[in-house]
Amino acid sequence: MTGEFSLIDRFFKQRQAQRKDVQLGIGDDCAIVKVPEQVRLAISTDTMVSGTHFLPDANPAWVAHKALASNLSDLASMGATPAWCSLALTLPETDTEWLSQFCDAFFELASYYNIQLIGGDTTRGPLSITLTVHGFVPEDQVLTRQGAKVGDWIYVTGTLGDSKAGLELILSGEQMVHPSGAELEKRHYLSSPRVLAGQALLKLASSAIDISDGLAADVQHILECSGVGASIDVSCLPVSKELLQYLGDDIVKAQQYALTSGEEYELCFTVSEGNKGSLESALSHCDTPLTCIGQIRPQGQWELHDKGKPLAWNLTGYDHFRREK
Known part of the structure; x- marks a missing residue:
């Protein structure tokens, strides 16, 4: 060497x-x-x-x-x-x-x-x-996982689920066969860190985390650190047309991918009602899609629902120490 x-x-x-x-x-x-x-x-x-x-x-x-x-x-x-x-x-x-x-x-x-x-x-x-x-x-503006308050709105950037689909295609060797395979493979490897968005959120967000272990797992870190609960509307989760094509337009499965896909490197953050109206203008220069997916609730409350219909999904995030079977 x-x-x-x-x-x-x-x-x-x-x-x-x-x-x-x-x-x-x-x-x-x-x-x-x-x-x-x-x-x-x-x-x-x-x-x-x-x-x-x-x-x-x-x-x-x-x-x-x-x-x-x-x-x-x-x-x-x-x-x-x-x-x-x-x-x-x-x-x-x-x-x-x-x-x-x-x-x-x-x-x-x-x-x-x-x-x-x-x-x-x-x-x-x-x-x-x-x-x-x-x-x-x-020194007085850092974003952390603490700070979310009951009533705050929960947002995510970009689309979710593509990294998980890309990884599946890579492991199966079918990324060049599936119509969306090449694009999903790129999205697994070539994420766009939301640096400008994070800077724009300094005076607006009450808490934030990047999505590396899956939304369902990472949002729990905010809830634990802030001492709150959450209600997530899965019908609002942003999923790409490529993910839907990969999953045969199965929207339920796409929503589950969006909740569990690791290594997305999008941001999940919370914003108070008073700051909600300022988000679009504050991030207008970032070219970063934003989606409101739910709201912070009192501690101990955790709910996944589809436009108000409760869901009993048992989902886990991405874990490097757990091998896929």
């Missing part, structure tokens, strides 16, 4: 313009950065492992996009502005073609969101990617 330092020099150094708040980046034992005044630093770390989060023969450019986009989504859910990241890359062997495609896609997305790679590590072993991202939030 080519030496660590030659890999860093060839694939990672001098790939981006230097941010003014980075005093020392890649090439030393530590990076040195400057945090602006009157902000807080938001930090998140995620790991992607070959065979768990992506197949070993997956497109390396798509793997890079997924790795960084999923971390950017964590920043988006807090309303944070991306700043810096570090990357720990474990490789079974040196594959220059794989690295070239991976790095090209990684730095393209990083530059788009003005997040600079400032350090990390490379080592030999089973293929895995660990990213730590840092972002800035105003």
